[in-house]
Amino acid sequence: MPNILKTASLLFILPFIANLAFTHDRIGGFNSGLDRTISFPDTKDYLTISSDLHTHSVFSDGHVWPNIRVAEAEKDSIDVLAITEHLEYQPHTNFIPNEDRNAAYSEAKKASEGTDLIVIAGSEITREMPPGHMNAVFIEDANKLFNMNKDRLPEAKELIDERAKDMNLSKEEMVVIEKYALGNLWPAVEALLEAKKQGAFVFWNHPMWGSQAPDGVARLSDMHIDFISKDLMHGIEIVNTDTYSEEAFQIALDNNLALIGTSDVHNLIEWDYNAHKNEHRPVTLIFAKRRTEKSIREALFNRRTVVVYKDKLMGRDNDLMPLLESILSAKSDGYRKGTRILKVEITNNSSSDMTLKNLSQVNFVDGDDFIVVPKKGNVNLNVKTLEKLKNLNLQFEVLNALTAPKQNPVIEFEIRI
């Protein structure tokens, strides 16, 4: 190419390079002006780390690029994010063919550079029931967690004939389904053994999902019991998107599994959860010694979690009580002049409204025994103590918290007057 032409084409290219956008660029801009912040205080012994350990992007069946997930997590003030693509199910593969199952993680990781967000590696091991879908997080290489042996194609085709013969699939859809069927032929236990080798924390996803549990009831299969006994499954979702399972909560308590709540978001967080209606995605609060991947992983393996779902807090006594003690506090503002009516202020240091039921001997001038302490706010109570006291003990049942199915904890305040 003559030099002059070379220079001309360089001149043409240079402004383009200056404006190049990379797929993992951080997203800024749009601000709805609504407070999406998910915020819970640290407890006396641990840092409170908020996480969403189950999300999707275009690299499996989600509809956004991974950097959008990062931007959403930043807006929601989430501390830890995992993009957990289906390893065996990639419906966009005709448009985004990428054999590397670590791609979404790498993109998100790069997009999170310079932010406080911790992006961890994870994948969704996707099977029919049993065992259904399982998430492995803190993995080293997603590509080792699936196996599609083309020699088994005739078996896969039989499976498809059995399950999807009336679905009238197009040629493109057939490619996706064939891969899914091949992936399903590799026993889930093999994938979990590899996950264990990589040091992964594994939980059972949406055990109450109508497609895999038609009566909506989560039940452990023999396969799950086997996984638990072999230390291949460490947690269970009791909350997924907009579903809560009491049965899964009980399964977690009975089998020493970590309580997990996730968004499993496929579209946009702002569409699925409306901040103007005081909604936010479900999260798992993790109680960690430090704000590091190592420490967060340790906390998960030791089951130190509380699930936050629609302003409800669900956790074991040991984890939930210290959190409630950090969220709620009460102090005296003294007696109203010339009365035996005590002014008490109750403060809520979290992004969930807290609903209390009075169990104390005393009652209030202002209202009945049901009190809502607004998020990041307080209520003032006028307490009829009958005689002037030096100390007051107040007890409340916390109606938006559960330590077990149908079981609300009680919080107690010793107020010095």
Ligand SMILES: [Zn+2]
């Ligand atoms: Zn799933």
Ligand SMILES: [Zn+2]
């Ligand atoms: Zn999922």
